[in-house]
Amino acid sequence: MSCGEHRASGSSAPAGSSKLGTGCAHSPLWRTTGRASATLAAQRGAPSSATVDSGCEQRPAPYAGVVRIDIVTIFPEFFGVLDISLLGKARERGILEVNVRDLRDFTHDKHRTVDDTPYGGGAGMVMRPEPWGEALDAMVSPTSTVIFPSAAGMPFTQSLAREFAEHDHLIFGCGRYEGIDQRVVEYAASVTSVYEVSLGDYVLNGGEVAAMAMIEAVGRLVDGVMGNPLSAVEESHSNGLLEYPSYTKPAEWRGREVPAVLLSGNHAAIAEWRITQQLARTRRVRPDLLPPESNANSVS
Numbered sequence: 001m002s003c004g005e006h007r008a009s010g011s012s013a014p015a016g017s018s019k020l021g022t023g024c025a026h027s028p029l030w031r032t033t034g035r036a037s038a039t040l041a042a043q044r045g046a047p048s049s050a051t052v053d054s055g056c057e058q059r060p061a062p063y064a065g066v067v068r069i070d071i072v073t074i075f076p077e078f079f080g081v082l083d084i085s086l087l088g089k090a091r092e093r094g095i096l097e098v099n100v101r102d103l104r105d106f107t108h109d110k111h112r113t114v115d116d117t118p119y120g121g122g123a124g125m126v127m128r129p130e131p132w133g134e135a136l137d138a139m140v141s142p143t144s145t146v147i148f149p150s151a152a153g154m155p156f157t158q159s160l161a162r163e164f165a166e167h168d169h170l171i172f173g174c175g176r177y178e179g180i181d182q183r184v185v186e187y188a189a190s191v192t193s194v195y196e197v198s199l200g201d202y203v204l205n206g207g208e209v210a211a212m213a214m215i216e217a218v219g220r221l222v223d224g225v226m227g228n229p230l231s232a233v234e235e236s237h238s239n240g241l242l243e244y245p246s247y248t249k250p251a252e253w254r255g256r257e258v259p260a261v262l263l264s265g266n267h268a269a270i271a272e273w274r275i276t277q278q279l280a281r282t283r284r285v286r287p288d289l290l291p292p293e294s295n296a297n298s299v300s
């Protein structure tokens with residue numbers, strides 16, 4: 001199979017997404033870790049090899065194996081929390097493999113400089129392309145998906161999380177300051193699938209917190225990570241609606257009773273009540289999630 005065929009069948013941008021173009025770099029570097037001894041750009045000049053073609057063919061089916069996540073950041077310590085909770089257990093069990101890379105390890109000057117002043121002027125600093133190029137060359141392959149958290153990106157949604165969970169290698173490039181030199185994004189897109197993704201309409205100081213949120217949302221969808229796979233189905237956004245309210249014992253607490261239907265044992269009635277609650281909550285809090293006609297008569 002050629003890499004072009006792989007690209008056609010293997011990458012699927014959601015309709016209307018800002019996913020950038022993909023390419024195949026013919027690079028056998030994707031099993032390397034740490035600093036690459038050669039750059040992808042140098043490899044791209046080389047004729048395609050059997051290693052490359054088998055790399056394209058070896059891409060496992062969705063959910064088939066370990067999901068590898070590489071994170072590039074100037075704050076590796078941010079990601080210590082990935083050692084705990086469900087994701088930490090998944091890592092221990094080998095379902096998820098997470099590597100955190102310090103962008104400064106890909107600099108060569110004494111001060112390990114990662115930023116510079118913006119061309120055209122303006123406030124703040126921009127991340128220099130060179131360390132990013134070297135970092136990407138050390139880990140990217142045509143089967144990788146590169147995600148740049150950015151307030152200027154496409155919205156992160158449950159359906160995008162589901163899509164990322166089907167990929168076997170995700171690279172999160174965490175920018176700081178005023179962002180990363182845009183040529184880095186273009187370069188990555190010339191090698192593989194690239195997404196610029198935003199958590200919402202507000203500004204964070206860098207991509208790290210956003211990457212953490214995305215990794216948690218994606219990680220819990222990977223087969224074997226969640227204790228109870230059903231809880232991933234019955235939750236907010238999984239069916240396009242917000243989740244219904246939940247209750248546990250005692251049946252009465254501080255004068256407040258659990259809705260009687262939940263104690264009835266009538267499963268059909270419970271299911272119907274839950275859907276009604278989902279619709280009411282969604283209409284009240286997030287009417288934008290509902291089709292326009294269902295909001296026509298609603299009171300806000």
Ligand code: 6GU
Pocket residue numbers: 148149150151197198199200201202203204205206207210211
């Ligand atoms: Cl992904 N990055 C930054 N810097 N700010 C954001 C964001 C991401 N999503 C919302 N605000």
